Amino acid sequence: MNTETTREALLQAALDTAGRGWPVFPLRAGSKLPALHGAGGCPASGDCVGGHQGWEPRASTDPDRIRQAWRRAPFNIGLATGPAGLVVVDLDSPKPGAAPPPQWARLDITCGADVLAAIAEQARETVPATWTVATPTGGRHLYFTAPAGAELRNTQGDKGRGLGWLIDTRAHGVVAAVAVSSRVRVLIEALSAAMRRARSSTLCVSSPDAVDAAGAAFGGLRR
Numbered sequence: 001m002n003t004e005t006t007r008e009a010l011l012q013a014a015l016d017t018a019g020r021g022w023p024v025f026p027l028r029a030g031s032k033l034p035a036l037h038g039a040g041g042c043p044a045s046g047d048c049v050g051g052h053q054g055w056e057p058r059a060s061t062d063p064d065r066i067r068q069a070w071r072r073a074p075f076n077i078g079l080a081t082g083p084a085g086l087v088v089v090d091l092d093s094p095k096p097g098a099a100p101p102p103q104w105a106r107l108d109i110t111c112g113a114d115v116l117a118a119i120a121e122q123a124r125e126t127v128p129a130t131w132t133v134a135t136p137t138g139g140r141h142l143y144f145t146a147p148a149g150a151e152l153r154n155t156q157g158d159k160g161r162g163l164g165w166l167i168d169t170r171a172h173g174v175v176a177a178v179a180v181s182s183r184v185r186v187l188i189e190a191l192s193a194a195m196r197r198a199r200s201s202t203l204c205v206s207s208p209d210a211v212d213a214a215g216a217a218f219g220g221l222r223r
């Protein structure tokens with residue numbers, strides 16, 4: 001898949017995501033870092049005219065702004081999970097050679113999806129069926145509506161209030177990179193391939209002009 005096809009696939013995925021009412025913003029091509037300017041490089045215009053705004057309030061569902069940004073470069077897609085009212089549960093596969101912690105190894109558990117199923121079973125629950133997206137690294141993102149009245153933030157693995165090994169959660173104040181967005185399996189696979197390619201070094205190169213023009217739609221890029 002060439003750069004142009006990748007860019008189109010990412011644009012379409014960004015529009016699909018925004019079409020669900022979930023605000024998006026550009027991430028640097030091939031990365032999970034916001035492609036938006038920071039406080040230091042703030043132009044004090046657009047969204048920032050009344051003072052610098054972080055990426056969360058600058059995320060948008062406006063198709064025109066999204067087209068304007070993704071017209072220029074194959075940006076990855078950042079999803080503002082907090083403003084979208086979502087909690088995304090990120091189920092990973094282990095890194096090559098990583099050994100499961102003893103309590104999971106005993107149960108022959110080797111991936112985040114298995115850990116979540118085991119936690120649910122221990123709580124006498126089942127993992128509810130929900131919007132699920134395959135990630136380029138062999139994991140899965142499960143999208144849930146955030147519970148009312150609780151502002152959940154992120155968790156990582158089994159640290160602190162985390163759910164468990166190979167399970168991260170994304171809610172307020174963190175970037176979730178959209179892996180893929182489509183109901184059609186064939187398209188999911190095509191887009192997964194696009195995302196894989198978008199992460200390769202050759203597609204990480206965007207001309208500074210293209211990056212600036214794209215970022216202008218979202219209030220200016222990082223300098």
Ligand SMILES: [Zn+2]
Binds near residue numbers: 042043
């Ligand atoms: Zn600003």
